[in-house]
Amino acid sequence: MVSGLTVSERQWSMAILVIVAFVGLAMAAAGANRADPMQAHGFIVLLFSLAVFCFVLRDYYQPEPAAARLASYYDDPSKAGIVVAMLWAVFGMFIGDWVAWLLAFPDLTFDAAWSSFGRLRPAHTTGVIFGFGGNALIATSFHVMQRTSRARLPDQFSPWFVLVGYNLFCLLAISGYFLGITQSKEYAEPEWYADIWLVIVWVVYLVLYLRTLARRKEPHIYVANWYYLAFILVVAILHVVNNLAVPASFAGAKSYSLFSGVQDAMTQWWYGHNAVAFFLTAGFLGMLYYYLPKRAGRPIYSYRMSIIGFWGITFFYMWAGSHHLHYTALPQWVQTLGMTFSVMLLVPSWIAAANALLTLNGAWDKVRDDATLRFMMMAAVFYGLSTFEGSFMAIRSVNALSHYTDWTIGHVHAGAMGWVALITFGSIYAVVPWLWKRERMYSPVLVEVHFWLALAGTLIYVFAMWNSGIIQGLMWRTYNDSGTLTYSFLDTMVAMHPYYVARAIGGLLFLLGAIVGCYNIWMTIRRPSELPAASGDIPLPVNLQPAE
Amino acid sequence: MDIGHYTLVGFAKSFGLFYLLALAAAALLYACWPANRTRFDKAARDIIEDEDKPWR
Numbered sequence: 362m363v364s365g366l367t368v369s370e371r372q373w374s375m376a377i378l379v380i381v382a383f384v385g386l387a388m389a390a391a392g393a394n395r396a397d398p399m400q401a402h403g404f405i406v407l408l409f410s411l412a413v414f415c416f417v418l419r420d421y422y423q424p425e426p427a428a429a430r431l432a433s434y435y436d437d438p439s440k441a442g443i444v445v446a447m448l449w450a451v452f453g454m455f456i457g458d459w460v461a462w463l464l465a466f467p468d469l470t471f472d473a474a475w476s477s478f479g480r481l482r483p484a485h486t487t488g489v490i491f492g493f494g495g496n497a498l499i500a501t502s503f504h505v506m507q508r509t510s511r512a513r514l515p516d517q518f519s520p521w522f523v524l525v526g527y528n529l530f531c532l533l534a535i536s537g538y539f540l541g542i543t544q545s546k547e548y549a550e551p552e553w554y555a556d557i558w559l560v561i562v563w564v565v566y567l568v569l570y571l572r573t574l575a576r577r578k579e580p581h582i583y584v585a586n587w588y589y590l591a592f593i594l595v596v597a598i599l600h601v602v603n604n605l606a607v608p609a610s611f612a613g614a615k616s617y618s619l620f621s622g623v624q625d626a627m628t629q630w631w632y633g634h635n636a637v638a639f640f641l642t643a644g645f646l647g648m649l650y651y652y653l654p655k656r657a658g659r660p661i662y663s664y665r666m667s668i669i670g671f672w673g674i675t676f677f678y679m680w681a682g683s684h685h686l687h688y689t690a691l692p693q694w695v696q697t698l699g700m701t702f703s704v705m706l707l708v709p710s711w712i713a714a715a716n717a718l719l720t721l722n723g724a725w726d727k728v729r730d731d732a733t734l735r736f737m738m739m740a741a742v743f744y745g746l747s748t749f750e751g752s753f754m755a756i757r758s759v760n761a762l763s764h765y766t767d768w769t770i771g772h773v774h775a776g777a778m779g780w781v782a783l784i785t786f787g788s789i790y791a792v793v794p795w796l797w798k799r800e801r802m803y804s805p806v807l808v809e810v811h812f813w814l815a816l817a818g819t820l821i822y823v824f825a826m827w828n829s830g831i832i833q834g835l836m837w838r839t840y841n842d843s844g845t846l847t848y849s850f851l852d853t854m855v856a857m858h859p860y861y862v863a864r865a866i867g868g869l870l871f872l873l874g875a876i877v878g879c880y881n882i883w884m885t886i887r888r889p890s891e892l893p894a895a896s897g898d899i900p901l902p903v904n905l906q907p908a909e
Numbered sequence: 910m911d912i913g914h915y916t917l918v919g920f921a922k923s924f925g926l927f928y929l930l931a932l933a934a935a936a937l938l939y940a941c942w943p944a945n946r947t948r949f950d951k952a953a954r955d956i957i958e959d960e961d962k963p964w965r
C-alpha cells in the first residue's frame with residue numbers, strides 16, 4: 362500500500378503523522394495535568410499515529426510506483442475501506458446484539474461502568490452508522506467517482522488521509538463512550554476535539570471528490586455522484602452547526618453547546634433527521650444507482666425519475682426534523698411543518714424505490730439466481746417500506762402512539778438493517794471481485810447463506826419490535842373505569858420480555874451473516890487471481906477532448 | 910440578533926412557500942426538458958456498456 366505512494370507523498374504522510382502525534386502528546390499531558398479523561402484520548406491519538414507512522418516507515422525505501430500507474434484507477438484505499446467497514450460491521454453488530462440481550466436480561470452489564478446500557482448503546486450506533494456505514498460509503502465513493510468520471514483520483518495521499526483520519530475519529534468516538542466522554546447529543550456524541558478533527562477530514566474528502574470530478578472525461582456527471590456529493594456536503598453542514606460548542610477548557614474533554622432549550626432540541630433533530638437523510642440515505646442511494654444497474658447489466662429504469670427524486674429528497678428532508686419533537690415545547694406550526702414535509706417525502710422516496718425495482722423488472726431470473734442482486738432488491742423493498750412507515754409515524758396523532766416505544770426501534774432497523782446494511786452488503790459483494798480482479802466471490806453459496814441470515818434476522822427483529830412497540834404504546838394509554846392507568850410501567854416491561862428475546866435472536870442471525878460475509882471476502886482476497894485484469898478498466902488518457 | 914418570532918413565522922410562510930415552489934419547478938423542468946433526454950439516456954447506458962472501453 363505504501364509502495365503505491367510517491368516518495369514525496371510518503372514524506373507528507375510522515376510529516377502529518379508526526380504533527381498528529383504531537384497533538385496527541387499535548388492532549389495527554391494537558392489531560393494528565395487536570396486528571397481529565399482527555400488524557401486517555403491523547404494516548405490513543407499518539408499511539409494511533411505512531412503505529413501508522415511505523416507502517417509508512419517500513420516501506421519508505423520501496424521503489425517509487427511506475428508512471429504507468431496513472432493509466433489505471435487507484436483502488437488501494439477502496440480495498441482497505443471495504444475490509445475496515447466489514448470489521449466495524451462485526452464490532453457494531455456484536456455490541457448491538459449485546460445491547461439487545463441486555464434489555465432482556467439486565468444483569469449482562471457484569472457490574473462494570475463501561476458496559477452499562479448508556480455506554481454500549483452509542484458504541485453500537487456509532488459502530489454501525491459511522492464505522493460500518495461511513496467506511497463503506499467512503500470506499501465505494503472512491504470506486505464510483507473514478508469509474509463514472511473515467512478519471513483516476515488526482516493524487517494518492519488524500520484518499521488515505523480521508524480513510525485513516527476518519528477511522529481515527531471513529532476510534533476516538535467509541536473509546537470515548539467507554540471512558541464516559543460524550544456531548545449527550547444522539548449521533549453527535551463525540552466531544553469538541555474529535556469534532557474538529559472530523560471537519561478537517563471531511564473538507565479533504567469534499568475537495569478530493571470535487572478534484573476528481575473536475576478531471577472527468579464524461580461531460581455529464583452520473584447521478585450516483587450527485588447523491589454521494591449531497592452526502593458529503595450536507596453532512597459537513599450538519600456536523601458543523603450541530604456541534605457548535607464552547608469547550609470548558611482546552612485542556613479537557615467537556616464542552617457546552619452553543620444552543621439551549623428548545624433551540625437546542627430543534628438543532629439536534631434537524632441534525633438527527635438529516636443524518637438519516639444524508640448519511641443513511643443519500644450516500645446509499647448513490648451505491649444503489651451505480652451498483653444495481655451495473656450488477657443487473659441494465660441501465661436505470663428512468664434517469665429522469667432519479668433526478669426528480671434527488672431534488673425532492675434534498676429539499677424535503679431539510680424540513681422534516683421537527684417530527685421528532687411532536688408534543689414538545691416546539692411551536693405547533695413547526696411541528697406541523699415537519700409533519701407535512703415528512704408526508705410529502707414519501708413521493709421522492711418511493712420514486713427511488715420504484716426506480717430500483719423497475720430496473721430489475723424483466724431481469725427477475727437474474728434476481729433469483731444471484732444473491733448479490735437479491736441483496737440490492739431487498740434493500741429497495743425495505744427502503745420503500747421504512748419510508749412509508751416513517752411518513753406515517755410522522756403524523757402527529759400516530760406519533761402519539763409510536764413515540765418512546767419500540768415501534769421507533771422497529772422503524773429504525775427496518776431502515777438500518779433492511780435498507781442500509783443490505784444495500785451495503787450487496788454493493789460489497791459486487792465490488793470485491795471487481796476490485797481484486799477475481800472472477801467471482803470465493804463462495805456464491807456463502808453469499809446465499811448470508812442473504813438468508815440477513816433477511817431472516819431483519820424480519821424477526823422488525824416484527825418483534827412492531828409487536829412490542831404497539832403493545833407498549835397501547836398499554837401506556839389504557840385507562841380503567843376509575844380513570845387511572847391500568848398498567849404500571851413494570852407491567853409493560855414484563856410484556857416486552859419475549860419480544861426482546863426474539864429481537865436478540867434475530868440480531869444474532871444478522872451478526873452471523875456479517876461474519877460469514879467477512880470470511881467469504883477474506884477468502885476471495887486470498888485466493889490467487891485467475892482472471893486477467895478486466896481489459897480496459899482504466900481511465901481515459903489525460904488529454905482527451907470531451908465528446909461533442 | 911433580534912428577529913421576533915412572528916417575523917420569522919411570516920417569512921417562513923411567505924417566502925418559504927414560493928422558494929420551494931420555484932425550486933420544484935426548476936428541478937422538474939430540468940429533468941423533463943426534451944433536449945436533455947439523449948444526454949440522460951446516454952449517461953444511464955454509459956456506466957453499463959462502455960465502461961471498459963475508452964470513449965470514442
Ligand code: HEM
Pocket residue numbers: 454455457458459460461462464482485486489490494769770773774777778781782864865867868869871872
Ligand atoms: C445485529 C444487528 C443489530 C442489532 C442486534 C441491533 C440492536 C439494537 C438495539 C438493542 C438498540 C437499542 C434499542 C433501544 O434502546 O431500545 C439499537 C439501536 C439502534 N441501532 Fe441497532 N442493531 C443492529 C443493527 C443495526 C444497524 C446495521 C444499524 C445501522 C446501520 C443500526 C442502527 C441503530 C440505531 C440508529 C439505533 C438507535 C435508535 C433510536 O435511538 O431510536 N442497528 N440497535
Ligand code: HEM
Pocket residue numbers: 547633637641642681684685686703704706707710744747748749750751752753754755756760763764765769772773776777780781
Ligand atoms: C420518508 C422517510 C422517513 C420519514 C418521514 C421518517 C420519519 C421518522 C419518524 C416520524 C420517526 C420517529 C420520531 C420519534 O417519534 O421520535 C423516525 C425515527 C427514526 N428514523 Fe425515520 N423516517 C424516514 C426514513 C428513515 C430511513 C430510511 C431510516 C434509516 C435508514 C430512518 C431512520 C430513523 C432513525 C435512526 C430514527 C430514530 C431517531 C431517534 O430517535 O434516535 N428513517 N423516522
